[in-house]
Amino acid sequence: MSDMKQGSKYFPLYSHLQQAAGQPVTLTFSQIEQLLRTNLPRSARGRAGWWSNRSKGAVQASAWMDAGYHVQSVDLAAETVHFAKAKLTxxxxxxxxxxxxxxxxxxxxxxxxxxxxxxxxxxxxxxxxxxxxxxxxxxxxxxxxxxxxxxxxxxxxxxxxxxxxxx
Structure with a gap:
């Protein structure tokens, strides 16, 4: 089980990634907003750091990390983010x-x-x-x-x- 709570704003993103069953996923910011049924914060569009894979202090990162994914790349100009299965070495x-x-x-x-x-x-x-x-x-x-x-x-x-x- 994960730590991602069902009531969390980012739970729909977590669920979407869980359903991808480890396959790479590329989403536009608009697609993520449709999943969340709300707008992403302005910082998500302006700062690549918002998309970093950090384990503390970032509810959004918990959504993809608890689903077993990492952000592989983010393109702020194209407003796309690529998620891939997290690999631990x-x-x-x-x-x-x-x-x-x-x-x-x-x-x-x-x-x-x-x-x-x-x-x-x-x-x-x-x-x-x-x-x-x-x-x-x-x-x-x-x-x-x-x-x-x-x-x-x-x-x-x-x-x-x-x-x-x-x-």
């Missing part, structure tokens, strides 16, 4: 027979499972804050938790290769 490392779960792998697993940080925390029996700290790199999971993450990943069909960088 992470490196898989091992110590003995234990995969060392890092911030990129944890976030990729969570997104693969279509879970919020809180939902993954519930699945693992930890606090949401703990998952957040793992994803920011403030802390790393313990060896025991890494084994648990491996079992959860296997059950979810999350494939990863040891020693390879995954796009």
């Amino acid at each position: 992470y490196t898989v490392e091992k110590s003995g027979d234990t995969v060392l779960w890092n911030r990129g792998m944890i976030k990729a697993l969570r997104q693969h499972m279509e879970m919020s940080q809180g939902e993954l925390a519930d699945e693992l029996g930890v606090r949401q804050q703990t998952v957040s700290e793992w994803e920011t790199g403030a802390y790393a999971p313990s060896r025991a938790t890494s084994k648990h993450l491996g079992l959860v990943a296997e059950r979810a069909g999350f494939a990863y290769e040891v020693g390879e960088e995954r796009p």
